Amino acid sequence: MPSDPLSLSLSPRPDTAEPQEKAFPFRAPDPQNFLPTAQEHVRKPVPRRLGPEPQGHLGRVQRLAGHQRRRPPGLLPAHRELVRGFGNLTALFVFSIPMRMPGVGSVVNRRLVVVFGVLGLCRTLKIGKKNYSLRPLIGCPFGSLFQVEYGAEGSKLSRLLESAEVSNIQENGDYQLVEEHRDNRELVDNNKAQSLSGEDIEELRRQGATGDKIIEALIANSATFEKKTAFSQEKYRLKKQKKYAPRVLLRRPVARSICETYFTKYPARIGFMRVDTLSLLLSMANVAANSDILVVDMVGGLLTGAVAERMGGSGYVCNMYLESSPYPMDIVRMFNFSDEICKRIVRTSLSDLCSVQNDPSEQMGHDVSVTANASDEQMCSHETLTEPAVMEEIAPPSQNEISKCKIPKAGDKASQETIDLWKANGFSSLIVAAPELDTWNTVKDLMPHLSHSAPFAIYHQYVQPLATCMHNLQIEKMAVGLQISEPWLREYQVLPSRTHPCMQMSAFGGYILSGVKICNPEST
Template structure:
């Protein structure tokens, strides 16, 4: 058994045929998801490269696009980051002098470079590597030596991105997937930023053996993030209020093993509400006196949600193919349903930008156990403020807090550490609290 567990642990660090990967092209210039299926390819600039060399390598490997006899290919680089750091750590008198130089005397008239486009294309046809092309460009630049050290580094980096693009193979995780979608198309995940996602998981007390209820209208990001943190110890129930379940296809990007994927369930809200309502009636012993109540609909069903027009069209599905074992099941075992109905869920996470938070809270808070934490995410503060006011007035929760996460990214480089010039203005708002039972 121990040998099997060790083998599985080692395999998780390596890419396998059919697994999903996040391709970081040129240090964040472009982020793309891909499945390592046979003959799969990715377009890097104008070059189309097969992904076959990416199978069986450790996550975190860096590849360079190079010209080959049959077109462009991905060639793995050995320790590119270490080599770059060693070069930056070298401090000599010449480096100090170059730092003191500035670019005031430079005239940008497009005549400094003597190497023509035809010469560069000829070098490519002859099989020259990207590093050789960059060295030739530096050697044939009349203004390179007059530039400051920072300008020289920027020049080399710009040419490297053009003639020798790098592709970093990243493991899909809650952070990396959230970062990728927030950079590509934040509307798909309701403008949920990675620090806000971390706050949701923390305030909901997601940990081992938790029973988490999730209303996920963010493409499956919340469901996958909870399942990743549980690691197969506990369960996540992703509910839906419509006749057809909303997509949670982002779960397929996480390469979950069988034990983790088996604890992800899809159950309709009406089914959960009906089971909880019937269990409470049975516990109160009112079946005999209020037999007619058992035939009525629960006080709140999924149909009472207020949905914005055409809200379903705003959630797009990832175009990757399905991965075996990573599909959320559209049912739950009887023992799980019985436990949820009698004991309630241990926490609740709501990510539904197109629904009214107060209506959601009215329907879903009764499904929780007493003193269970809940968090509701929304891109705007006003709906959450109104929901917070109603929760206080109805005495449904305590420790209510409406917060706005704040994140500042820094560029950390020698002699030029400063906050990034462009940052996101907001990552959304979070309403958190603890449910209470009126007795």
């Protein structure tokens, strides 16, 4: 199992503009509005969306209980960003994506394997027990569907294009459920219903049979398939497809899908932060374009990446660290940010910001020394210009010189000019997600660096540190509008005659303390 799995995000219709629906808890879905997709139809109440969707964005967070209309991955428009063959581009690979079968309805696929992968001409992806080259993925848009095909040269990934069956589904809408009179009471699971042996299946593979043909052969040689109910037949097809014809869906990693996956697989790495909690943090902190957001991110860089994704390359995201070394930001590289957005993600320490703010004399002395050094360099350059020029052959740049010209990387140290600007104007918002630090001491040190009337949002997985911080803020008269919120999320499976809350959900998503900073003359 790969170390960094990534969850599947929902796929709304990118080519239609829908009016915002009013929130109400239960609504029967219109079968004509649902199309086959890679995941079961779900409805997630989320307070706010994570940010502006870039072109080709495959995930969307809608408010409250508005259900989402989606289309199958193979039918998504091709105007989204294509996968390039060079560079470290991180993508999502979703294994074993089933399509809908006629007369059954939507597919319930409960165990999808989703992983991160770096695309490249020489990169491989392990599916099951074999490694497959990622070369066929180069040049394909995000949302493309691939299937493992067997041939004379071995197995490889082949892209699945729009089929006639899927086109019929798109035109005619959902299939109507057939009245069911069968049940599984008479079926006995004794491993004798299948007449095909393992040797027969291997012989079919050597003959070049595709995975779909192998599945049809297994169905034809099953003695109990016709006796099963429509739902049981669908589950049987899914089980055989995952084994003999696995499919891979190429998805774009975004803040929502990254947060959902880490919360499902490795929640401790992101401080047990759920996707609705992340969206509520961005909303309460008023994260918007052309803002200077102060972030204390000890959740692997998830919060920093989500803020940068919403700002879209305008303003600055300052990831501040209160200790001697910066906090890790490994998750930020999974967003595939452009160079322009990476330039807007900077780091600085609290000691550097405090020294600039509290001791301006040192800053003036530093400027004087810099000016003196600059004047000396000008004098030296003037002296060298007076010497006669000598024609020399220019050698090609060495490997070390080429390596110095690096691409802008997210998390570089903030420049002195930027720090001076923050000193004069202050930050427009503050977001803290540092479960390992003392909440009150952290907020007390960071509040002076905010501008007046700046909102702030503090996340913690326990309520007591936030309650203590809220009490101290009230005593010190540093903020107004203080409140502690506990986000709550319920996910629904929306299928014909099978709509119900999901069986495995988390009942806990942490707590958020929010408020607005005020100027207290008594404290100055």
